[in-house]
Amino acid sequence: MKIGAALEFNLIDYPGRIAAVAFTPGCNYRCPHCHAKPLVGNETPPVDEKDFFAYLGTVRDWVNGVTICGGEPTLQPDLVPFIEELRARKLQVKLDTNGSSPEVLSRLLADKLADYVAMDVKGPERLWTATAGVPGYAEKIKESMCLVASFPEYEFRTTVSPVVRGEEISFLTVAEMTETASLIAENTGSQWHRYFVQKFVPRKDGLLDPRLESFPETSPQLLQDIHAEVIKILPKTEIRG
Numbered sequence: 001m002k003i004g005a006a007l008e009f010n011l012i013d014y015p016g017r018i019a020a021v022a023f024t025p026g027c028n029y030r031c032p033h034c035h036a037k038p039l040v041g042n043e044t045p046p047v048d049e050k051d052f053f054a055y056l057g058t059v060r061d062w063v064n065g066v067t068i069c070g071g072e073p074t075l076q077p078d079l080v081p082f083i084e085e086l087r088a089r090k091l092q093v094k095l096d097t098n099g100s101s102p103e104v105l106s107r108l109l110a111d112k113l114a115d116y117v118a119m120d121v122k123g124p125e126r127l128w129t130a131t132a133g134v135p136g137y138a139e140k141i142k143e144s145m146c147l148v149a150s151f152p153e154y155e156f157r158t159t160v161s162p163v164v165r166g167e168e169i170s171f172l173t174v175a176e177m178t179e180t181a182s183l184i185a186e187n188t189g190s191q192w193h194r195y196f197v198q199k200f201v202p203r204k205d206g207l208l209d210p211r212l213e214s215f216p217e218t219s220p221q222l223l224q225d226i227h228a229e230v231i232k233i234l235p236k237t238e239i240r241g
């Protein structure tokens with residue numbers, strides 16, 4: 001599998017595990033707030049898969065998981081054999097996805113190849129073309145939501161970012177985040193999902209849409225206002241960041 005960057009083990013990316021991280025290059029979305037511009041554009045020097053597995057061999061006594069994120073990992077044609085190799089090494093696997101490939105999620109679910117799946121839901125459906133930067137994935141995203149909720153552990157998450165609305169750019173609102181939570185609950189038929197409301201963090205010379213670089217972080221007040229309403233729909237909602 002192509003690896004565009006890798007991190008040695010940490011305690012942050014995979015809740016409850018000590019996990020290394022493999023970032024895959026390329027993405028089919030173009031989220032204006034994306035931080036992974038070089039990775040999305042396939043501009044990072046590749047990490048040799050053999051070197052990544054060799055590293056895992058050196059830390060096998062304490063690393064018990066691997067997070068695969070991107071870019072968008074489900075675009076990798078050899079994602080499954082990569083995970084099977086991790087499985088052979090008795091490692092737990094977390095996958096981060098934008099939800100555009102229910103076919104891949106379905107295969108991972110059927111073959112028990114992922115222990116934890118984290119799926120981005122990029123605001124309410126009517127804004128997906130703006131928040132994902134591309135049209136056309138609505139039905140796949142909804143299908144993926146239902147599949148994700150069947151993995152042993154999972155989460156949904158939304159970054160409260162500025163949204164390009166024609167000439168105007170403004171943060172997702174409390175009402176739009178309430179709509180997002182309602183969609184997750186109605187589409188999956190359950191309100192008992194872990195849901196993270198995440199802070200947008202600007203980065204100079206690093207976002208896919210440079211117009212967002214001058215925006216501040218999502219304010220704590222907005223995050224708290226969103227949390228206060230969204231928790232009525234998805235009671236296991238937390239603020240992250």
Ligand code: SF4
Nearest residue numbers: 027029031034071098
């Ligand atoms: S933030 Fe959007 S564009 Fe960036 S990697 Fe994730 S899904 Fe792709």
